[in-house]
Amino acid sequence: MAKKSRTKSQPAASGEAGAVGPRQPCPCGSGKRYKACHGAAGGASPYVARPFEGLPSECDLIALRELVPAATAPLTLREGVAPEGWSGSVRLCSLLPMAAPAMVREGGDVWLGLQVQHQYGDPSRDLGAVLELALERAAAGESGIVGLTADPGPGKRLQDLVVDEPLEITVHEGFGYWLDDVPERDATMQAALEQADEAASPTARLASVEAAYWTNVGPKEHLRWVMPHDEDSLLTALARLHAAGKDSVAEGSRLVGMFRAHGLLAPVWDLPVGTGAEVLEEPARRFAADLEAALADESELTAEQRSARAGLANRQVTIR
Structure with missing residues (x-):
């Protein structure tokens, strides 16, 4: 079904990852600002x-x-x-x-x-x-x-x-x-x-990792992977992998951005047409291992990694 509340990611007033600023559109899709909808005192239930x-x-x-x-x-x-x-x-x-x-x-x-x-x-x-x-x-x-x-x-x-x-x-x-x-x-x-x-795009759930879904939307194929990690930590880890050339999940794939939905990020890869879901299993498992290592890395980011992180942060779309 169509999603009504797709808005470009902006820093929220509270500073909490995934939180909603008072002047941002309410994630409920009403079209109102958050402060006049689910953020209003005595109004609708608070947004979670x-x-x-x-x-x-x-x-x-x-x-x-x-x-x-x-x-x-x-x-x-x-x-x-x-x-x-x-x-x-x-x-x-x-x-x-x-x-x-x-x-x-x-x-x-x-x-x-x-x-x-x-x-x-x-x-x-x-x-x-x-x-x-x-x-x-x-x-x-x-x-x-x-x-x-x-x-x-x-x-x-x-x-x-x-x-x-x-x-x-x-x-x-x-x-x-x-x-x-x-x-x-x-x-x-x-x-x-x-x-x-x-209206249903062919979709398959990968078996080797959690919450990763291949889909064919006609002219393109994608891998969309909802991840449980803290947003800032995940962006930093993904930047490390991108700078190291380890952010691919298949030959010819490209990490193009990510969705934010219900407080978590879902990185999205473009895949060459004809890739299919089966060939993604082993590369996805390998990527998950590399990601865990990158999440554990506490060293300072290099200039190249900081640039990669800024690029990823600018390629986010909030769904909910």
């Missing part, structure tokens, strides 16, 4: 710069919310979260039909969507509120779309509702998972599915 912090698959959650068109993962609820009488399952989805926040299926299963239209400042709290509401409806025997029409206010976040374990992610070629529990598809369903599939 890193909403998925603490979850084992924080980086993958960000990728599924912002970068990956079609993917799913089962969620396991913490003890005592499931309402009495409900025995279904919960499935996390990158995108649901009509960008629905959640759906209760006919059999009682709950599907939770990451790519949604609303934004109330803390996506993890939004997910928690929608999940609890969907579970209530499922326990009552209801089915259909579940969403939020207003700021849910304080309450349980996703971290409070699901067990603390890594996600088992399946990346799909299209949105056929929307109809996984529909035994017979009529012509209307099939046509809608085909239309949605046309």
Whole structure:
């Protein structure tokens, strides 16, 4: 789905990495300045710069919310979260039909969507509120779309509702998972599915490293890799690797910039057309090892490394 809040990175007033200055556009996509939206006293809920912090698959959650068109993962609820009488399952989805926040299926299963239209400042709290509401409806025997029409206010976040374990992610070629529990598809369903599939760029998750996704967007291929490191430390490490000629992930690849999303950076490489995902596995593993070594290097940057760092800092785009 389209992202509304793409703005060039600027220093935030607070100094916190990924924070939002009062005069910057609010990350919720409202079009207002932060001080008049989620930064307003007594207004909307405060903006949370890193909403998925603490979850084992924080980086993958960000990728599924912002970068990956079609993917799913089962969620396991913490003890005592499931309402009495409900025995279904919960499935996390990158995108649901009509960008629905959640759906209760006919059999009682709950599907939770990451790519949604609303934004109330803390996506993890939004997910928690929608999940609890969907579970209530499922326990009552209801089915259909579940969403939020207003700021849910304080309450349980996703971290409070699901067990603390890594996600088992399946990346799909299209949105056929929307109809996984529909035994017979009529012509209307099939046509809608085909239309949605046309908008989904082929994507694959690398197995050798965490939260790295190859994608083919037609005229180009990219590797987009959400990383958990502190922003300043990561920029410095990437600058060291660039100056040393070690920032490639495939022959002919080029580190072209990075996204900032939900408090973390996602470096992006352009890849030669025809590269594919499979050949990236070993180079990505090698790059990850080189990056860890560069992160541990506390020496002063050389002039060449400082120049590389400045160039990388100027090639950032904030998504959320």
